[in-house]
Amino acid sequence: MIHFVLLVSRQGKVRLTKWYSPYTQKERSKVIRELSGVILNRGPKLCNFVEWRGYKVVYKRYASLYFCMCIDQEDNELEVLEIIHHYVEILDRYFGSVCELDLIFNFHKAYYILDELLIAGELQESSKKTVARIISAQDQLVEAAKEEAGSISNIIAQATK
């Protein structure tokens, strides 16, 4: 199973974390610190797997962002590597040629999409089309609720950032 997903920029800034195994806040920070140290320092032409504390971390770099997933030692590494790519393709389709800034300002979207892809650290849906359909349905629901809420509360909300 995937124990956690970590998106971290080349500068070591965390862009998304998702934990499927119970880690405390302290452990989370430690894991992030340790792993970014290991992964960001790896050269470009090496394999996409890092052995780490009895686990394996499968990672792949897309432009300035590293996508990492931590799995059990006996799990299938390439399968997970392609889950990462699958996720990236879905993000790309959703944002239209996704870049790091999209993920920074719309990190919540990245979470929504991830939740349609993985549950319990396992792959939930392997069709990009299906995921895209579900996400756009969710967006519509939110939009509809917003319109319903009427203009007054909107104005208040805008005024109080």
Next chain:
Amino acid sequence: MTGMRGLSVFISDIRNCQNKEAERLRVDKELGNVRTCFKNEKVLTPYKKKKYVWKMLYIHMLGYDVDFGHMEAVSLISAPKYPEKQVGYIVTSCLLNENHDFLRLAINTVRNDIIGRNETFQCLALTLVGNIGGRDFAESLAPDVQKLLISSSCRPLVRKKAALCLLRLFRKNPDAINVDGWADRMAQLLDERDLGVLTSSTSLLVALVSNNHEAYSSCLPKCVKILERLARNQDVPQEYTYYGIPSPWLQVKAMRALQYFPTIEDPSTRKALFEVLQRILMGTDVVKNVNKNNASHAVLFEALSLVMHLDAEKEMMSQCVALLGKFISVREPNIRYLGLENMTRMLMVTDVQDIIKKHQSQIITSLKDPDISIRRRALDLLYGMCDVSNAKDIVEELLQYLSTAEFSMREELSLKAAILAEKFAPDLSWYVDVILQLIDKAGDFVSDDIWFRVVQFVTNNEDLQPYAASKAREYLDKIAIHETMVKVSAYILGEYGHLLARRPGCSASELFSILHEKLPTVSTTTIPILLSTYAKLLMHTQPPDPELQKQIWAIFKKYESCIDVEIQQRAVEYFELSKKGAAFMDVLAEMPKFPERQSSLIKKAEDVEDTADQSAIKLRAQQQPSNALVLADPQPVNGAPPPLKVPSVSGSTGPESVARSLSQPNGTLSNIDPQNPSPDLLSDLLGPLAIEGPPGAVSSEQHGPIGAGGAPDEVDGSAIVPVEEQTNTVELVGNIAERFHALCLKDSGVLYEDPYIQIGIKAEWRGHHGRLVLFLGNKNTSPLTSVQALILPPAHLKLELSPVPDTIPPRAQVQSPLEVMNIRPSRDVAVLDFSYKFGTNVVSAKLRIPAVLNKFLQPLQLTSEEFFPQWRSLTGPPLKLQEVIRGVRPLVLPEMANLFNSFHVTICPGLDPNPNNLVASTTFYSESTGAMLCLARIETDPADRTQLRMTVGSGDPTLTLELKEFIKEQLIAIPVGSRALVPAAGPGPGQAPPAVQPPSPVIAADDPGAMLAGLL
């Protein structure tokens, strides 16, 4: 896209921060802002709440502690509208983990969403539970989730989430799914046409069969069907192909599930499966597109594992080996990595080792790869494939690599090199070379027992002695040498330096001066060895060299008053002895041969196969007619009393060697206290085997892998447990009661240990919840069977022990989590009824579990403004109880304060105007009381420390009573074991005389896992 301007502005601000400090300030400001808004509930619109919890998540993601607002995130879950609910669910599942108390508050809302009619709400709820649901969720939600999964009216959208949600619940509590009813349903689910649901269901199946494959045997043919549908018929909708490959993920999962079934009996199913596998093995080509390549190889590697598992026909197996051979020589690093990894697995398959050996040079190339991941795999593979025929090449490669290897790999590398060198040495001088090189290149990673072992071989093999001595002398010429090298060369030159006397630079005085140069650089454990060497050198100079004698005597004189007892004693006694002439010669004569023992290193490596390695060392051992009385084999597997007869004593050896030969085969029964070798020091020095390894040698007895094989020591003799006594009762290592008391005050350590098993414990406490993990480690080379562990819970605790496997494999460690929930205050103790079979012996023990009252206390220090109003509000019985306690173990106040602090009752200094009184506070957690403040006051009488007056108060009468009694117990009878753990503030009158006190169990590390790892 939903615009949230406030959030975007905040993110921009953070991005614009010049440095970490500015970022922190901005975050703190925002947190303050959010906190204020959360307090003012009236103006908190759902929109704002939503925005704030997103900000919290963002701040959390940046790595800052967000210790408030969890409640607000959770409360959004019960919002009626989708946008808020969605945010509530997603932020909760990111901020919290399954152990958070707040999550429990949400169970009902979540359940309502799951059983409700709103599909989108169902999805949100299932996702949350699937991602962070814990045991509580498993118990209350599993049936509802199962219903959704098999419901014909639910859309795939919901059902695929239900499948993975159920998987999570099953992982948290395997009893959540009732096998009898579920197996058929599971098989039906595998007929599903929707690939999303099918993928999720197959993941669920993998978890289920890994736990119990028999119950799900009807799923086996279905998995084969899925594979046929995908890999053969390519029968999937376009959107489920990935770079032209029919859902590679589903193929991998189906093959993974099949690997949990031991065999495939049905011939037609087997045939169909092999057809598919053959197609995958043969039909996977390397293509340009990296994603397509990865996906097809993901399937291919899974197929390889399945073929290995099924023990296919030879032809198919050699196909696999050929494929792997190809993979380990490709440039593409991922494929090479996986090729090496799978080839290591392949070593388990019979009859292919020789083919694998053909790739040796290729694998050695990978050992020099720039990628550490690949080097690790290559190292593992080389280690696995090493035997007598290729040991020389492989070990030399490892040594060469050692000089350039990064720090993180050196330890493993040197251990592996040492094991291989010993296990497969073609000749002994080569072995000595290897180990000396190892010490030279990576001395820090060469444990004592490795150099003890070299000394042992050299002592036992005369023809090796001049060679070893000259090698040792060579290394001394190096400018900076590792301390271990000083030890081993000093020892060898002391014994055999005289064999080199005619060579240039090797006279006794020259050896002395080159060794003595090293003395200022070494630690106190090495100095005794050097002193022994000096004495030996002195003894070997014939005719006596007055100049050398003068120098050495001066050194002995100098150390006569050394603060280190061992050094001092050696100096004094050598000095006296060296004046005695003949007696001196006698005492310092060459060391007798060591009894052959199996090396602990090898034992570690050998537990699996005991094939006849024709290593030179083994051969020698077998041929030697020396006084090796017992060739210690690993303990017999059949569990009958070891068929070890009292060996007949051959003439020349004294009683000592008999005693030594009787010494336990594995060194595991040893009861010596490594900290306390002093009682034996005298006999040590006066005995004929005066010159020994450093005192450290004794302690190595107990520190696991550095096992008994190392330096011989008479102290050894005192630790012998007669072999005959092992039959029925087990000799406990350490005192159970002491171990329990120690664990009452700390959270990890050993709970129980006997020669066969060690049970370690590690606990985490949070509020009224505790999570303990039992580490059951089999210390032997044969399995422990019929392992049973049963918890006998007292009424106030809810305990759940995950099932313990029936068998613990040799030298393996299993972990078994134990969940604890404190329902109400009580001093009763839970008991673990534990038993196992070793061979035919049944061993059982009832062990108290250290989930005691003080574990549910959390330290809390109050100021006088906080303390006194509370104290006054508790007016008297039953909430506030007072008692005069007599017969208290006398403690001075700082000691008593330490004692209180050690069980989490925090002393609040300065609150009580009377300096003879102590005031303390703590928080107690249980389900019935919640978090409850407890206060205590101790009034002591400086004139009579055996009595005191204690007042305890809390908001709950039972708690007050139980806490008062608990503290009383601690004050009256402080258990022996705990004494060492209370950080004592100076020797109080209460301290028992140290000599009488049995030494508390010495624990090498705090982590039981690590401790066991050390043992195995």
